Amino acid sequence: MKGYNFAYLDEQTKRMIRRALLKAVAIPGHQVPFGSREMPLPYGWGTGGIQVTASVLGPDDTLKVIDQGADDTTNAVSIRHFFARTAGVRTTTHTANATVIQTRHRIPEEKLAENQIIVYQVPQPEPLYRLEPSRVETKRMHALSDYGLMHVKLYEDVARLGQISISYDYPVMVNGRYLMSPSPIPAFDNPKMHRMPALQLFGAGREKRIYAIPPWTDVRSLDFEDHPFRPINAHQACGLCGALDTYKDEVITDDRGGRMFICSDTDHCEKRRSPEADKAA
Amino acid sequence: MNAELAPGFADPVRAAQSCFRAVLDAMSHPGRVAHVAGVAAQSPLCVASAAVLLTLVDHETPLWLDPDAEPARRWIEFHCGAPIVARPEAGVFAFALSLPDLSQLSAGSHESPETSATLICQIGALDTGRHFRLTGPGLRSATTIAIEGLPPGFVTIWRRNHAMFPRGIDLILCAGDQLTALPRTVSIEEV
Amino acid sequence: MAYVAVKGGERAIRNAHAWLAEERRGDPAVAELGLDQIREQLGRAIDRVMAEGSLYDPDLAALAIKQAQGDLIEAAFLLRAYRTTLPRFAHARPIDTASMRAARRISAIFKDLPGGQTLGPTYDYTHRLLDFELAENQPPPDAARARPDLSPIPRVPDILGREGLLEADGPVDAEPGDLTREPLSFPAGRDVRLQALARGDEGFLLAMGYSTQRGYGGSHPFAGEVRMGEVSVEIEPPELGFAIDIGDLTVTECQMVNQFKGSKTQLPQFTRGYGLVFGYSERKAMSMALVDRAMRAAELGEDITAPAQNPEFVLYHSDNIEATGFVEHLKLPHYVDFQSELQNVRRLREAVEQREAAE
Numbered sequence: 001m002k003g004y005n006f007a008y009l010d011e012q013t014k015r016m017i018r019r020a021l022l023k024a025v026a027i028p029g030h031q032v033p034f035g036s037r038e039m040p041l042p043y044g045w046g047t048g049g050i051q052v053t054a055s056v057l058g059p060d061d062t063l064k065v066i067d068q069g070a071d072d073t074t075n076a077v078s079i080r081h082f083f084a085r086t087a088g089v090r091t092t093t094h095t096a097n098a099t100v101i102q103t104r105h106r107i108p109e110e111k112l113a114e115n116q117i118i119v120y121q122v123p124q125p126e127p128l129y130r131l132e133p134s135r136v137e138t139k140r141m142h143a144l145s146d147y148g149l150m151h152v153k154l155y156e157d158v159a160r161l162g163q164i165s166i167s168y169d170y171p172v173m174v175n176g177r178y179l180m181s182p183s184p185i186p187a188f189d190n191p192k193m194h195r196m197p198a199l200q201l202f203g204a205g206r207e208k209r210i211y212a213i214p215p216w217t218d219v220r221s222l223d224f225e226d227h228p229f230r231p232i233n234a235h236q237a238c239g240l241c242g243a244l245d246t247y248k249d250e251v252i253t254d255d256r257g258g259r260m261f262i263c264s265d266t267d268h269c270e271k272r273r274s275p276e277a278d279k280a281a
Numbered sequence: 282m283n284a285e286l287a288p289g290f291a292d293p294v295r296a297a298q299s300c301f302r303a304v305l306d307a308m309s310h311p312g313r314v315a316h317v318a319g320v321a322a323q324s325p326l327c328v329a330s331a332a333v334l335l336t337l338v339d340h341e342t343p344l345w346l347d348p349d350a351e352p353a354r355r356w357i358e359f360h361c362g363a364p365i366v367a368r369p370e371a372g373v374f375a376f377a378l379s380l381p382d383l384s385q386l387s388a389g390s391h392e393s394p395e396t397s398a399t400l401i402c403q404i405g406a407l408d409t410g411r412h413f414r415l416t417g418p419g420l421r422s423a424t425t426i427a428i429e430g431l432p433p434g435f436v437t438i439w440r441r442n443h444a445m446f447p448r449g450i451d452l453i454l455c456a457g458d459q460l461t462a463l464p465r466t467v468s469i470e471e472v
Numbered sequence: 473m474a475y476v477a478v479k480g481g482e483r484a485i486r487n488a489h490a491w492l493a494e495e496r497r498g499d500p501a502v503a504e505l506g507l508d509q510i511r512e513q514l515g516r517a518i519d520r521v522m523a524e525g526s527l528y529d530p531d532l533a534a535l536a537i538k539q540a541q542g543d544l545i546e547a548a549f550l551l552r553a554y555r556t557t558l559p560r561f562a563h564a565r566p567i568d569t570a571s572m573r574a575a576r577r578i579s580a581i582f583k584d585l586p587g588g589q590t591l592g593p594t595y596d597y598t599h600r601l602l603d604f605e606l607a608e609n610q611p612p613p614d615a616a617r618a619r620p621d622l623s624p625i626p627r628v629p630d631i632l633g634r635e636g637l638l639e640a641d642g643p644v645d646a647e648p649g650d651l652t653r654e655p656l657s658f659p660a661g662r663d664v665r666l667q668a669l670a671r672g673d674e675g676f677l678l679a680m681g682y683s684t685q686r687g688y689g690g691s692h693p694f695a696g697e698v699r700m701g702e703v704s705v706e707i708e709p710p711e712l713g714f715a716i717d718i719g720d721l722t723v724t725e726c727q728m729v730n731q732f733k734g735s736k737t738q739l740p741q742f743t744r745g746y747g748l749v750f751g752y753s754e755r756k757a758m759s760m761a762l763v764d765r766a767m768r769a770a771e772l773g774e775d776i777t778a779p780a781q782n783p784e785f786v787l788y789h790s791d792n793i794e795a796t797g798f799v800e801h802l803k804l805p806h807y808v809d810f811q812s813e814l815q816n817v818r819r820l821r822e823a824v825e826q827r828e829a830a831e
Contacts, residue, residue, distance in 0.1 A: 012341075014297070018301045019337055019342070022304065024395070025419075026464035026465050027447050028466065030394060038553050038555065038793065042796065042801070043794045043798060056301075058295070058298045067804070068807060069808060075805075139392050140392065142392075144391070161820055161823075163819075165816060168813070177446070187812060208655035216418065216421045232815040234815060250814065264811075
């Protein structure tokens with residue numbers, strides 16, 4: 001694209017982000033501040049994920065962009081176009097063919113491989129923010145490994161409701177040291193993060209934080225021995241492919257309570273329905 | 282005598298991205314050896330050192346130069362524009378031709394462990410020498426790496442660094458056109 | 473009817489953009505807005521967009537306003553995004569507002585003072601009566617002219633400072649922070665706080681400033697001085713070794729004189745609040761000065777009881793580009809998370825019903 005550097009960002013900005021990424025990988029789960037730039041998309045719409053992807057992406061990569069698990073939700077389309085224009089990079093909707101996957105709010109159903117990088121869009125990187133709005137305070141808590149506030153909240157959930165009531169953005173402990181927000185993925189997806197073979201990178205543009213989980217790293221959802229982590233999912237099968245073990249979107253089909261459940265991961269669902277179509281990129 | 286400076290990356294955008302991916306891959310998989318290209322060696326810098334410096338270091342990153350690496354100053358100043366600092370603890374990056382005293386470099390703080398230095402250290406070789414067993418994040422199971430040119434007490438030195446977690450130095454080792462990375466999270470034993 | 477998965481996101485976006493372009497143009501029979509018209513006749517909008525876009529270029533601001541159909545936050549966003557792509561070739565010297573060629577200069581704390589009280593092109597004493605003659609595009613009556621007095625107008629802080637009555641400026645040797653390169657971190661120095669305020673949302677700062685006047689962390693402000701006019705921008709290229717003038721900016725500066733600080737042993741002095749903004753934007757400059765002073769509460773040994781005194785609260789919410797991005801992002805699909813909450817609520821309800829059935 002004329003007049004712009006490869007993947008839009010100037011080299012100095014890329015260096016700054018790359019340095020932050022390397023430190024993030026060396027301190028799994030810790031939020032690294034970075035000089036997030038104003039991007040052509042609004043804050044809150046994926047600028048952090050975009051800056052991470054733009055700093056990582058090269059001409060030999062194949063990029064997949066999903067939002068809510070689907071490739072053709074409007075913002076995923078918009079971001080994919082952004083990279084097609086500014087990087088001329090090959091794009092795909094097939095998880096298995098992607099080397100870099102930028103995602104909002106889901107982890108693909110298909111197990112990721114060692115050579116892949118998944119970049120999460122993060123609206124709010126601070127896992128404690130609802131309990132403590134001051135960043136000065138939460139920074140201190142992370143430094144001291146003082147996560148009492150979160151443990152009390154979970155305990156109160158059990159006392160009041162009989163179970164932990166967090167259903168998405170369920171806090172995790174990374175490498176046994178840092179409390180981390182996995183981004184607003186459903187709790188159902190949390191187990192995929194544990195010892196994932198791929199590299200997981202997280203970008204929060206508005207809050208100006210980057211964090212990372214190296215491959216094969218322990219990621220454990222907070223729970224109690226007598227109230228173990230039990231992610232929720234609809235028990236219905238996918239109305240298109242029949243899968244029972246995938247995360248489903250609930251689609252209202254009429255105004256008399258009619259509903260269907262469809263796999264949120266559109267690529268996975270299509271692959272199940274027509275495996276031979278998967279051969280094409 | 283005014284030796285000609287060897288050029289930097291011939292294709293800076295592409296080469297920096299490629300080298301960054303190599304370093305990211307190495308840091309994400311401690312002990313994995315990656316190859317880099319795109320720039321000629323300029324004594325005393327090997328290809329990998331030159332590439333890593335061009336990729337990560339610039340006018341925003343104070344760099345401490347180990348005295349034995351002084352001959353690299355001109356090249357680094359010209360190509361990276363990095364402010365070269367006299368005090369080791371002031372360096373965001375450090376460059377050396379052999380392992381310096383890690384305790385002199387910044388280990389970061391508990392609130393901001395990411396502010397610690399990254400040490401780019403040139404060593405003899407990454408396919409021969411003493412064998413080390415690595416475990417930790419990034420590794421599915423223990424892995425072994427051969428490194429030529431680290432001091433005899435390296436395992437003890439590293440244990441001290443590792444024990445400071447989340448603070449600590451991160452290390453990028455360069456030899457020829459190869460590099461490997463040791464993030465502070467990795468545990469090292471001699472084999 | 474068989475369910476067909478929702479597709480067509482790309483086509484929808486293309487069509488939306490095409491419709492937007494038509495909306496922006498409006499009735500084709502009506503003359504199209506020229507950038508020169510916006511620049512010349514909507515100066516206050518231009519100034520606000522330059523201030524919050526953090527980029528001084530009236531022509532670009534005019535383009536942004538046209539592209540945003542007059543949505544000034546959207547226009548500021550356009551400038552910010554453009555700014556990110558611009559290379560930096562030099563740092564200017566600090567502008568010297570003491571040498572300002574002031575079109576307007578007033579002080580509320582002295583009846584008269586060196587340099588006098590000059591109203592300039594102000595709305596202050598207009599009567600807010602809609603002027604229907606403006607609908608008829610008549611040329612304005614000639615304004616009376618006078619010879620300009622080009623002697624420098626001393627700053628009120630310097631006048632008060634001569635008697636030691638007003639605290640001095642802080643030390644000026646350190647490099648100022650740069651919010652466009654480094655993320656905000658706390659404790660934030662005054663340089664970074666002022667930078668954030670200068671590009672902060674005028675409405676937010678107005679409300680915050682107003683709150684301090686109503687008792688939420690008050691500091692008894694007086695408008696020591698408000699001045700507006702042109703200042704020179706100078707750079708000193710290393711090859712030349714001396715400064716050169718590369719252009720002019722119009723800025724508005726406000727010096728608030730606030731609650732004095734002192735004791736039986738420490739000579740009391742008035743304290744300062746400072747506001748500086750691109751263009752002719754008094755409301756913003758004055759609000760900024762009120763909020764600047766409020767955020768200095770900790771430094772001045774005052775109890776922090778109010779939102780305007782809490783730098784974390786003020787500075788994390790003052791950037792309207794960040795704010796609008798995040799507020800409006802709620803429009804993005806969130807159905808995956810909502811589905812989790814739905815399942816959660818259903819499960820909790822089942823548990824309650826089962827418990828009730830068991831009793």
